[in-house]
Amino acid sequence: MNQKELMGKKVVVSKQLLKCKTNSKVYHQAREIPLQDGWVTGFRNLPFGDLIRYWDNEENDFKQRGITPCILVALGPRQNPIRVPLDGFEVKSEQESLY
Secondary structure, eight states: OHHHHHHHTTTEEEEEEEEOOOEEEEEEEEEEEEEEEEEEEEEEEEEEEEEEEEOOOOOOOOOOEEEEEEEEEEESSOOOEEETTTTSSOOOOTTTOOO
16 A cells, blocks of 8 residues: 555554664664554654764764654544554554444
């Protein structure tokens, strides 16, 4: 299914992407969550890469190594959408209700 066909579809979510940051790297890790119903609200490409620290400066530079594609799924009408990896959801059929 392409992005246009997936927008607004009802899905069952089983994984969530969390941002992980160490002293030298930034990446996103998938975490198992209890099955939850929601709606696809968007798509993102989350960057991962290396943090470069300079001794004479407090600021860091970020060198991007790649992207992690994901979908945004709203679990409720008043909640912010969560980031879901592409292998962490299933599309529900039209006959199934969300609740």
